[in-house]
Amino acid sequence: DQQVKQNSPSxxxxxxxxxxxxxxxxxxxxxxFLWYKKYPAEGPTFLISISSxxxxxxxxxxxxxxxxxxxxxxxxxxxxxxGDSAVYFCAASANYQGGxxxxxxxxxxxxxx
Amino acid sequence: DVKVTQSSRYxxxxxxxxxxxxxxxxxxxxxxxxxxxxxxxxLRLIYFSYxxxxxxxxxxxxxxxxxxxxxxxxxxxxxxxxxxxxxxxxCASRPPGQGTFGYGYTFGSGTRLTVV
Numbered sequence: 192d193q194q195v196k197q198n199s200p201s202x203x204x205x206x207x208x209x210x211x212x213x214x215x216x217x218x219x220x221x222x223x224f225l226w227y228k229k230y231p232a233e234g235p236t237f238l239i240s241i242s243s244x245x246x247x248x249x250x251x252x253x254x255x256x257x258x259x260x261x262x263x264x265x266x267x268x269x270x271x272x273x274g275d276s277a278v279y280f281c282a283a284s285a286n287y288q289g290g291x292x293x294x295x296x297x298x299x300x301x302x303x304x
Numbered sequence: 305d306v307k308v309t310q311s312s313r314y315x316x317x318x319x320x321x322x323x324x325x326x327x328x329x330x331x332x333x334x335x336x337x338x339x340x341x342x343x344x345x346x347l348r349l350i351y352f353s354y355x356x357x358x359x360x361x362x363x364x365x366x367x368x369x370x371x372x373x374x375x376x377x378x379x380x381x382x383x384x385x386x387x388x389x390x391x392x393x394x395c396a397s398r399p400p401g402q403g404t405f406g407y408g409y410t411f412g413s414g415t416r417l418t419v420v
Contacts, residue, residue, distance in 0.1 A: 200344070225408045234308070234394055234411030235347070280346060282408070289354065290398075291337070291362075292409060294347040 194218045195283050197295035204302050210268040212298050214281030217262065221283040224257060225292065226266050229278045238279075239266070271302045307331070310395050310412040317419050323382040325415050327395030334400040336378035337409060338362075338370065341392040353378055354400070385419045392416050 196215045204210045214224075222243050227235035241248040241255045241264070248255050254267045268275055281295040311326040329336065334355050339347040339362075349362030351370040359370050367389060371379040378397075382389055393416075396409035 195346075197346075227408070227411075232313070232414070232416075234396075234413045236411070237408040240408060282347075290335075291349060291352060292347075293349070294339075296344055296346040 192217075193296075195281055195293050195295040197279075197281055197298050199298050200296070201299045201301070204271045204300065206273055206302055206304050207270045210266075210271045210275065210300055210302065212266040212268075212279050212281075212300065214264045214266075214295055215262060216264075216283055218283070218285065218293075219259075219262070220285045220287060222286050223284045223290075224255070224264050225282045225284070226253075226255060227280040227282060227294075228275075229280060229297070235280060268300075271300075273302050273304055276300055276302045308395055308397050308410050308412040310393075310415050312415050313413065315415060315417045317382075317385050317417065319386060319419055321382075321385045321419075323385050323417065323419075325380040325382075325393055325395075325417070327378045327380070327412055328376050329378075329397040329410070330376065331397070331399070331410075332375065333397040334375070335398045336372065337396045337398075338368075338378065338380045339394045339396065340364070341394055341414070347394065350380065382417075385417075387419050390417060390419045 225240040226238040229235040257264045278297045282292040284290045308329045337352040338350045353372040369381045395412040
């Protein structure tokens, strides 16, 4: 039972344009949603998060949107840069589960110059 | 910055061997986690620990065990390595408390294990 799903394994975007990465979830009890970025041969690094009581959180070029009714969140990167090329993981946590993170399958973003 | 160190970047082991993957964090975090990453499957939780000598099974604990004798060290043990345990193994830590859940984990660089 995949509670967090990223249905697009890959995404290719031109430098300077917007990248939109999508994530769906099934558990309405999730309290936090997070995005991680991973380069090859490195561990994931935390990028941005959003509480379930909010619908938007912004940090520089990165914005996460949460639509609770649709159980959907998205990460927008504007403008996209070649250094953003990496695998992006969506994750979610629930307080009643002790806050352990449940990850999606990941989306590989390629930003072309 | 919190540092999570995994002792080996690459390991090659033979089928049937007992394998130890070590993870050390330097920020006195109570919570530590072991994940494996496989293409198309994302990160899957193997075991986690909320404190010394405590352990909880994650989603895929079969074939694995863990040890947490000291707060800073969390070891993953493959009792008898098999080829389907070839994977990238990632250790993570996080301070306790619900207020930290939104900040996520700090991960180590990973250990790429190949079982032949």
